[in-house]
Amino acid sequence: MTTEHREAAPPAPSGGAAPRLDKKTTRGSGPAPDPAREKRRAERRSRRYRWDVKYSPYGFISPFFIFFIAFGLFPLLYTGWASLHQVSLLRPNEMEWVGFENFTRLWDDEFFWKALRNTFTIGIISTVPQLAMALGLAHLLNYKMRGSMLFRVAMLTPYATSVAAAALVFSMLYGRDYGAINWALGLVGIDNIDWQSGDWSSQFAVSSIVIWRWTGYNTLIYLAAMQAIPNDLYESASLDGASRWQQFRHVTLPSLRPTILFTVVVSTIGATQLFGEPMLFGGGGADGGADGQFQTLGLYLYEMGWVNRHLGRASAIAWTMFLLLIIIGLIYWVLSRAVSRSSGQED
């Protein structure tokens, strides 16, 4: 290891913590006899070393934080400020103070409540089956088998498909008259379903796009966590006579708890942001169906800002989403603490 590193990183010619005596300095006229100069130089070196150690970490992390402040934190706060104004898309720099009017109008806005409800239901019917299936699939993939890499790659492939392409393909598969799904249902005697117009059918269809794209990804995350579970746990469980199912319930699931929580949080965030799927499932419009039956909050925000041109009200929707996320985050936090405490007593 050391030799490798020596090749990779030749000793620096100038400066450093411990100047090497066996090497000639390239600077000046070789080893200087003057002890005072030597001392000054050594001081300079050690000062430079101290500064390097002290400040370069900040240099390394600063690009991230500069970009984050410019394109994350500042816009976040500015959105809050804009939500208290009336701003038109056509004149985004003329802001008129209206206080909390944008928020009170949302409160009375039936489309907002509808979008909120849809976001919630689509979120549930896309996240819960997705994570449950991912868990089961990961469990199966954890068996010793041939071609497991093939399965993994195939299941991750939808992840590489863009939202736009996936939504277009699925909206065609779900077509009312000529869609492949209705055709397949017809084979078993079910009449054509107008997937786009029904409340539940359209939300189910939109959710299926999400499920299709993300199940494989979550499967891999679970699989990774499963492979990190120590063998001894299974060994002792099977010695105690636990069946495969019992082992899954009593060894695998508890060990995966942090990972499951992580995926639940990530999926929740993703579900709140749902935008491309409902937009393109509805053919590119922002209304989420004739009746707004599959319009999500993200889509409503877009419609409000970029179709109806009310950037202030769009900002208010954004901040409402943010507050919802914080509330959900707090609920998860409380739940996870409660769960870990209760299981701590159990063990």
Place this chain on the structure above:
Amino acid sequence: MATTTDDTPRTAAVAAPAGPLARGRKTRAGKGGNRAGRHLHAGWLTYLILGVFTIGSLYPLIWQLFASSHTNERLAQSTPPFWFGGRLFDNLESAWTDANMNTAMINTVFVAGTITVSTVLFATLAGFAFAKLRFRAKNLLMMMVIGTMMVPPQLTVVPMFMAVAKLEWTDHLQAVILPMMVSAFGVFFMRQYLAQALPSELIEAARVDGANSLRIVWHVVFPAARPAMAVLGMLTFVMAWNEFFWPIIALTQQNPTVQVALTNIGRGYVKDEGVIMAGALIATMPLLIAFAIFGKQIVGGIMNGALKG
């Protein structure tokens, strides 16, 4: 766990073949490699279920390929096509010209490439600092990085649009590139990797040899981080290629990325589904090819990233 062991009649269970058999398996697995976990053999049912899900994962993509090779009239028949038609190249050509795909492709490659390079570079630097260096407020700052993963893009979109409008950047690629130059996930990912893959002694040794921090980054950190940088690069490229929400706001059809261009295909009076599918195929094909080549590495990368998360 405690409940099971207490409830199960031990004597019977241990006498049953489950015990010794399981141990036999364990030793084999132990010999096989360093990966912990259970290594029971899969039965036919496992293969069946996994096979069904694999088909489910791939079928929409295959179907997209079939559909893009048919005329609109053929697709408007009640039996969907299950094999290639003769119009694949015509449809691809229509989609390509309809949607300004020349520009869109060049733009997307440039955008995704730039974002990938900068994300990987900055994430490696920050990840290294968080994993191996000591500085004040380190934990607090790392918490902030993780916290930023939670901010939805919708929250920032209004002021960013205002800024873009004010700077007259609408339709300019920097409007899409700049906000995505760094990623919190990338920092997190690199930190997790470097914390275990880069021995601290190596850094110490380099310091003793008189290397300053930049030199250490160049000669020690980058070589050690290369596998993770490759994986993060691929993940970032996939994400940047597929980005939809912000580009559709910041760009127009004059100078689109592929995803933006895609929304414009077949928006005429008669929707030509074959052409739309061909457009979707164009948008996915580069990534699918990359997946066929690098799929194994990407899978490994996601699993490694998750493992220590």
